[in-house]
Amino acid sequence: MEVTNKYIAIKAQIEGAPEESDFEVKTEHLFLSVKPGSNDIIIKNLYISIDPYQLNRMKTVSVSRSYTVGLTPGEVIDAFGVGKVIASGNSEFEKGDYVAGVISWGEYSISQGFMLRKLDPMGLPLSYHVGLLGISGLTAYAGFFEVCKPNKGEKVFVSAASGSIGNLVGQYAKQLGCYVVGCAGSTKKVNLLKEKLGFDEAFNYKEATDLDATLQRYFPDGIDIYFDNVGAEMLEAAVSNMNLRGRVAVCGAISEYTSAGKRAAPDMLNVIYKRISIQGFLVGDYMSLFPEFVSTTIDHIQRGKMHVLEDVSCGVETIPSAFAGLFRGYNVGKKIVKVSDE
């Protein structure tokens, strides 16, 4: 059977904040069968993860292009997601299997099995396997437990706290018995953090005229751990308010992605005298934690101790607006595009 596969591509390399108009919907003809001897897996995409880091792959020049594969205008964009196998020449995957891993910003993906695994939905919504139990979830789990090395009772600050990773970091920290404060970009998000997700405190950074003083107010006893998703001024203010042997896990720097010159300039005297560590990390180094992460997280969810925050839009055509919206703070929780029903 032949279908028309719609997919999203960049028109050109992107500098600054992405706009919907930077993307185009393209089509290609696709046979939904594999040639004899081929190793291909043809996947019907169901849910696609929409993540800020992809912007770094779309730039002309970026450090990340040396460490990930840069994206080419007009070409298919690979991304994490969940799908269903339609046809397979690969002995590890069969027609009808659910899969999670690297698929694409389109209706169908062709995979050779790279970074793809069979998925047992375990009775949970498929979308959970994109965010909560996917790369965002593992990033939060590994970043918090392995990089921050938290102790019960420590004071934890999370930026972009209603985002896909931040909301989970805050919830994991609460489960461990930490004092947790998050910042986000609207009153609605702030209320959500405090009322639904159990954060001890939250504030709207757009209303904070003096970040340093704001953090001092929310952390009268200082910050032990800062889980950084945003970079720039927030990182500086967090370092100023850190305690002895404070730890910063640098997960993302979304405020810096869209403006090349924007940088955090933390006071190194603080770093020295307070023996602060600032540690960048990527989730790919922690894949071995996956089974432990999944079982712990499902347990928290099933006992009602953690909540799932998803922001789902429907149809492959919504990918550009979903992606551009990440940089405008439009998403609440994990941004997912549902491409198709099964």
Add this chain to the structure above:
Amino acid sequence: MEVTNKYIAIKAQIEGAPEESDFEVKTEHLFLSVKPGSNDIIIKNLYISIDPYQLNRMKTVSVSRSYTVGLTPGEVIDAFGVGKVIASGNSEFEKGDYVAGVISWGEYSISQGFMLRKLDPMGLPLSYHVGLLGISGLTAYAGFFEVCKPNKGEKVFVSAASGSIGNLVGQYAKQLGCYVVGCAGSTKKVNLLKEKLGFDEAFNYKEATDLDATLQRYFPDGIDIYFDNVGAEMLEAAVSNMNLRGRVAVCGAISEYTSAGKRAAPDMLNVIYKRISIQGFLVGDYMSLFPEFVSTTIDHIQRGKMHVLEDVSCGVETIPSAFAGLFRGYNVGKKIVKVSDE
């Protein structure tokens, strides 16, 4: 016996780079005997360590003032050094003992034994126990081996490499079998690093118009370890040139001490994608390494594998110019003031 003790004090809190005129020579009358029942130790100061970090104690407002004791105009300034006990009410110290530890910027010190230990010169010049085998040496040793966690063959960059700590870090790194490049502020220092201390390469940062490109030239395979003594632009350029899992040990930030607004703004995308760690440290956390550090270092020296770089001036009156000179790059190696012959 009563003497006149000359000591150096700040006239007022200091902002910016210190000048000789910021200090004054003061005098006080001192009895060289201890009252019955007193725990005091009266020390004749012999060699005093002159260190840049002291400037952070002289400022009006500084983060370090919350973590060390700020200095008061007109008062005695405590500092690391070596002296000889003249009189003691403390059972652990006797007249005639050599001591190393916290003494003062003066001719005599009165101590209650805090941060003071009996010193066995081990047949070495007393000045060695101020720099090489003192706080500078332990800072270099602990910072390099414990914070940087180096491996043989790794590429090491050291700033302020002809300074008291930098020159030792480079020499320890060479002993371990690392590739070592240092930067310093004059041709004379650069030649010294390469010709006497065995650095693989060295460059004059004042002649480098593009630090990023300069480091790229000296580290075609990237930097694994950056031992930072200076902060600001050099830290940024080092982060840009670091390898995967690169480590920055933040020991000092001398270029930032004299101008409050000067900061390093390293690219956080580099920090994330390359999993870089930036770790501040203070030597006080590593005192337990002291015996190992001393025996290792003496062994290197006695086998001619390491060289001692000292810059000694004589007389307590030279302390202000010695100290101010640190911020102008006048010292070559460890700056020490010899206060007195025994």
